[in-house]
Amino acid sequence: MTKFTRRQFIRTSGSVIAGATVAPLAGLKNLTVAPSDTVNVALIGCRSMGFGDLENALRIDGVHCIGLCDVDRNVLEDRAADIEEMTGERPQLYGDYRELLENSDLDAVIVGTPDHWHCLITVHALQAGKHVYVEKPLANSIAEVDIMKKAANHYGKVVQVGQQQRSGEHWQKVVEVVQSGRLGKIRDVNLWGNFGYGAGAQPVDNSSVPQGVDYDMWLGPAPDRAFNQNRFHGSWRYYWAYGGGVQTDWGVHLLDIALWAMNVDGAPNSVHSIGGIFSGLNRSMEVADTQTTTYAFNDYNMTWKHTGGLEMGPYNRHYGIAFVGNDGTLVVNREGWEIIPVMDQDDHPRIEPVPFQEGDSSYHDVHAHNWIESIRGNETPNTPIEAGHLAASYAHWGNLSYLTGDTLKWGRDGKLVDEHEYADIIKPDYRSPWTFPSV
Numbered sequence: 001m002t003k004f005t006r007r008q009f010i011r012t013s014g015s016v017i018a019g020a021t022v023a024p025l026a027g028l029k030n031l032t033v034a035p036s037d038t039v040n041v042a043l044i045g046c047r048s049m050g051f052g053d054l055e056n057a058l059r060i061d062g063v064h065c066i067g068l069c070d071v072d073r074n075v076l077e078d079r080a081a082d083i084e085e086m087t088g089e090r091p092q093l094y095g096d097y098r099e100l101l102e103n104s105d106l107d108a109v110i111v112g113t114p115d116h117w118h119c120l121i122t123v124h125a126l127q128a129g130k131h132v133y134v135e136k137p138l139a140n141s142i143a144e145v146d147i148m149k150k151a152a153n154h155y156g157k158v159v160q161v162g163q164q165q166r167s168g169e170h171w172q173k174v175v176e177v178v179q180s181g182r183l184g185k186i187r188d189v190n191l192w193g194n195f196g197y198g199a200g201a202q203p204v205d206n207s208s209v210p211q212g213v214d215y216d217m218w219l220g221p222a223p224d225r226a227f228n229q230n231r232f233h234g235s236w237r238y239y240w241a242y243g244g245g246v247q248t249d250w251g252v253h254l255l256d257i258a259l260w261a262m263n264v265d266g267a268p269n270s271v272h273s274i275g276g277i278f279s280g281l282n283r284s285m286e287v288a289d290t291q292t293t294t295y296a297f298n299d300y301n302m303t304w305k306h307t308g309g310l311e312m313g314p315y316n317r318h319y320g321i322a323f324v325g326n327d328g329t330l331v332v333n334r335e336g337w338e339i340i341p342v343m344d345q346d347d348h349p350r351i352e353p354v355p356f357q358e359g360d361s362s363y364h365d366v367h368a369h370n371w372i373e374s375i376r377g378n379e380t381p382n383t384p385i386e387a388g389h390l391a392a393s394y395a396h397w398g399n400l401s402y403l404t405g406d407t408l409k410w411g412r413d414g415k416l417v418d419e420h421e422y423a424d425i426i427k428p429d430y431r432s433p434w435t436f437p438s439v
Helices: 006-012 049-058 073-087 115-127 142-155 169-180 215-219 246-261 363-375 385-404 419-426
Strands: 039-044 063-069 092-094 108-111 131-134 159-161 186-193 270-276 290-296 301-307 319-325 328-333 336-341 354-358
Touching: 039 049, 049 063, 049 073, 049 108, 049 363, 063 073, 073 092, 108 115, 115 131, 115 142, 131 363, 142 385, 142 419, 159 363, 159 385, 169 246, 169 328, 169 336, 169 354, 186 246, 246 290, 246 301, 246 319, 246 385, 270 385, 290 385, 385 419
Parallel strands: 039 063, 039 108, 063 092, 108 131, 131 159, 186 301
Antiparallel strands: 186 319, 270 290, 290 301, 319 328, 328 336, 336 354
16 A cells, blocks of 8 residues: 555645535525625545534535545545535645644534544644534544533633534424423333344455545554454444444434433433344454443433334334333324323323424524524524533443443442442543643
8 A cells, every 4th residue: 555644635635526526505605795704614534424414514605615535535535626616626635633723713623534533633633723513423532522512611712513403493393392390290212213224244354454435543542453444434333343233323322312302411329231133144343233222310211222124113103212201102203293192091181192293404594503603693502512421421321331241320429339340441642743632
């Protein structure tokens, strides 16, 4: 494989690549936006969800993409061509996010990398005076989400976490209904996510690093390990060094709504998680393909479950949340929501049923707009750092219990009991020359 220095990578990534088929934005954007409302953004991690976030931001008047950064030169060049076709503007290309952050014209960054990179890039961006949109989960460990929250509050820049459901009207309506008391006393909150991808990838042998990929940079603070396609694009989240499986992926989205609706702002009384790799499919993965995590509160339980590879589940939904109250159960996912009433002894519903209400599909656009308007000072983030921190913590606590076999408990001081015993899981040991950030 050809080795590239950081500056060689940047220089050789600058050629125009044609042929991408994307929706053009040039001519559709209002060019009369005041200079004070212009927001120059860049994307770090360009392959998947991050690029969708960038596209949503670029639909907003006065937003310009002035930089793209990726460790895969092939992805970088393709995305640069996409942006040029959409906007008529050619962004500057980078192979190292640190050089991108030196650009004084840059206002904000979108972090769309694998989870193990979220912390360093976000903290460094905040230290450089940039606003941040960071994909969920907030980071890949408990210590990382803690330092990110501290950094966001310290540096005072706008941070929007990519838990986009908070910007969806039907999710907001569901939270309103749950909090209204309409369902009666809620005694159980069930969350589940049964997806085909949760069974893992078919095993493949280690191989040479693809041409144009700076694999050492991709690994970053994670342990040195031979290249394997299953630990790279798309399927890295099956391995603890880079992700936390379905619980920190889809689990964060659903946990976020449940915690919001139940007005939770701290730790539960206890967390207990069981599971394993039970599918028998001989897939390539380290995380659990089957997992049940129970969060105990004073007067209700909350449970997350996933069975990877089985796209079926309660209420004929393969993912969702059920808020179980004494008078009725509200069931919701991205497709929509409904209320199923409890029937009394005379077979009469205790509350009026609500037939299926179709969900709102525009929340990704709304979430990006909310971020930009928050940067402009007109709004506040729909998913601030506190919400991202809370949802990610709950997901990581579930995995911590699963990995150790312990029931986690919190003392009256709000601290995790025997936290020192879990230090090697709570805080990752960064690979040299990378160091855990400080604020």
